[in-house]
Amino acid sequence: MLRRNINANVCLNGGLLLTFILACAPARRYFSSSELATLDNRDILRVAPGPWEHDAVPTVYSNATDVPDDLIIPALATLMTLPGATDACDPSTGRPRADAAEYCLAVYRTPEDWRVSWPIRNLTGERSACTPPFGGVEDKDFGRQLPVFGFAHNHPCGTNMSSSDLRVSPAMKSPEGQWTMVEYAVAPDGSPARDARGQLVPVWAWLATGSSARPRIYKWNPLGEVFRWNAAAKRWYFQATCEPQRPGNLSTTLPPPRCVPELDTMSEARPE
Template sequence: MLAPDAEMARGPWSEVPSVVMPAGDASIPIGLLRDVAEAMLKLPGAKTCDAGTRRPIVGLSTEYCSTVYVAGSRDSLSWRVAEPIRGSHEACKPFFVVKDDDFPSSQVWVVGYVHNHPCAGAPSSQDLGVWPTDVLKPFVSMAEVRLIPGNPVPALFKNSAIEMASALVAERQDGTRLFLRYFPTGEVQQWSDVRARWVTLGICAPRSARPPFRSVAPECRTGGLRLLRD
C-alpha cells in the first residue's frame, strides 16, 4: 500500500524485509539494495515508457520515492525502507521523517531516499553530478539511493558511526543488474557475487560545476573506472 498524503513516511514497507546491520560493513547492505530495487520496479508505472521514443508517458509512467533509514539501538540496528510515495512521470518528493511501527522516533535515523527512473532511463542531471558517469554508459539506471547531506546525529552501531554512501542499481539489456556504492570520501565500490563482497573500483573526487552550471562528473584518480565482470 502506498503511503497516504501526510507529513511523514510510514515504515517499514512490508515488501522490503528489514536487514540487520551486517558484521564488518557499516554502510548500506547489498541485501537491502536488491530487495528495494525489486519491489520498487514492480510498482504500477515504474517501468512504463513509450516503446518508440523510450521516454516516459505522462499519466502512466511513475516515479516513486521511499525513505531509507536505520532503526534500533546501538547494539542492534536494522536497515529499513518506508512505504513509497507516488510522484509524476519525472519526479517524486520523499518525506524525511519516518514513523516506524516498531521503534520510537528517538531510535530512527533517516539516511536518505531511493527513487526509480521510469523507462529505465539514465540518471537525471542532478544525479549525474554525484556519479562517475563513464561506468554507466553500457547500462540504464534503475534505482538510486540519495543521501541527505549533513545528518546532524548519525546513527551509531557498536560505537561506530554508520558510513554514509549513495547507491545505484543499474541493469543490462539482458536484465542482469549491478550494484554500486559511492562514498563522500570518494571510494566507488561494486558488489561482486563471485567474491561475495564489495570491491573498490577507484577513488573519485567531486568537481565544481562550471558555466552554464551543468553537472560535472567526478574526476577519478586512475581515469575511467572499470566495472567488474563476474
C-alpha cells in the same frame, strides 16, 4: 538474520461484507507525496511511513554499522517491479513515458533491526529526481527520530545516476533551527548514528536502473565512489569516482556527472 513482512490477503466466504471487502482489497504498493506528513509545514520535509510491508522486502537483524545487502538488494529489486518503475522509456524520444515513475525510499535502523520505508511515488520522470523523505521516517513500532542511513530510488528509463543524485543525503535540523543535508547517518532532530568506536557513520545512496531483463544496481558514498552490484558474486565492485557537474552559462539543466573511468553499462560488474 532476516524477518519477512508478510501481507496475507485471504478472502473468506461468509462473515461481514466489510471484512470481506477489506480482506480482498489490493495491497498498498506505495505512497504519493501528498499523502505524507511534513515537518515544519515544508513540502520538502516529507515523512515516510515504515517499514515497507511487502513479502519480498525483509527487515534484517544485524549489529553491523553498514547497511546490510540482505536488506537493500531485495528492496531495490522490489522497487523495480512497481508500476512505471522500469522499461518505461519512449523508444522514439529516449525520454520517460507519461506513466514512468520514480520511487524513493529511506534506509534506516531501529534499536532492533534494519528497515526501509515505504516507497514515495513521483510521476515526474527521471530527469526531475524524485524527492526523498528528508523529514525522515515514522516507523509503526518505534516512531520518529530514527537515524536515516541513506536513500534509494529507481530510474524508469534505465539511465545512470544524475549530478543531482550525487548531492542527495539525509537532512537534519540544526540547533539554530536551520535544515541542512549532512554526509553521515542522522535522525531529523540532529541525533547522529555512531559506530562501535563512537565515529559518525557515512551515508550511502542507491540506484536501481537498467531494464527488467538486465537490471543494474549502484551505490555511492559522499566521496562519489560508485560501486555496482554483481548478483552472481553477491558483492559490490568499484566502478568509478564521479562528481556532479554544474549547468553551463546558458542552461539551468545539470549535465551528467563526470566519472573516471566512464561507467560501463554494457558489461557486468566485475573487479578491475
